[in-house]
């Protein structure tokens with residue numbers, strides 16, 4: 001047995017879309033990015049979506065559009081991937097680390113309130129593993145304090161939560177299409193909003209400051225445009241090289257077609273895991289998973305003997321992970337660390353188990369059998 005922790009699910013559909021891009025011989029920023037953006041906006045229920053090369057880029061630009069004064073503070077969870085907090089540093093802002101809720105391991109709203117001060121300008125809730133942060137409470141709390149809200153949706157694909165889809169509760173939602181995520185383009189990301197004014201410069205910011213459509217310019221060489229200035233562009237804002245390209249978008253469009261089926265399979269696997277570990281004494285689910293309601297990118301457990309179990313599963317050919325080492329433990333973020341006791345304690349129990357669309361029932365049963373054997377040894 002050799003069971004991978006994560007694995008992208010790729011089929012002939014993705015391959016044939018990539019082949020079409022090859023046949024058109026347009027693989028940079030182009031019409032497929034536009035098409036994917038429109039379909040993603042529709043899927044998420046947002047007015048605008050902009051395609052990028054990663055969620056890291058999305059988080060960077062999401063903070064950047066507000067033009068916050070250098071040195072202001074942004075509230076981020078400690079239990080997240082580095083990108084959530086690195087984006088704060090990219091913008092010359094200060095991350096304020098918020099502890100996790102014990103049950104969901106998402107941002108604790110009590111600790112959020114404790115850590116807030118007048119220098120805070122924004123909050124970045126992360127829907128950890130795909131489990132929704134209580135946005136119906138966080139949003140009014142943040143609005144009262146005039147904070148901007150950027151949702152880090154790297155672990156979900158736009159689940160419906162109460163009255164809205166995740167990614168549309170705050171000002172901006174950021175999604176990841178990196179290879180381990182619910183939908184992948186190899187590397188990629190999308191930022192979405194329902195406030196077009198906020199995104200007026202984002203197309204230029206993601207493509208070296210140019211806000212023209214390159215592929216339309218190429219068409220205009222020979223088509224309607226009769227003047228000599230098809231090549232002209234003006235730089236008005238500082239831009240990065242953060243754009244999605246047509247190869248990635250071609251894969252993304254195929255993945256989006258398959259997404260409802262892929263999400264269904266993820267939910268089936270989580271239901272099977274939950275059923276299988278229900279009676280174990282030393283192992284429990286990481287979160288109060290609700291796989292019939294929400295889309296989860298990761299499945300994890302809390303185990304009393306974390307390290308022994310990881311080694312045991314390794315010996316059985318089962319890959320595991322740990323998401324995440326609290327950022328307050330990371331040397332890079334130590335200078336900004338503040339107490340996050342729940343995240344820092346639960347970290348010593350957390351194990352991520354394999355979850356991907358092509359994982360078979362036979363493999364899940366094998367993992368469950370081994371969890372049981374370990375507990376009984």
Ligand SMILES: Cc1ncc(COP(=O)(O)O)c(C=O)c1O
Nearest residue numbers: 054055056081083154176177178
């Ligand atoms: C919570 C979270 N935010 C942001 C990112 C960054 O995503 P990307 O790899 O697309 O830049 C990740 C990636 O794993 C993540 O888990």
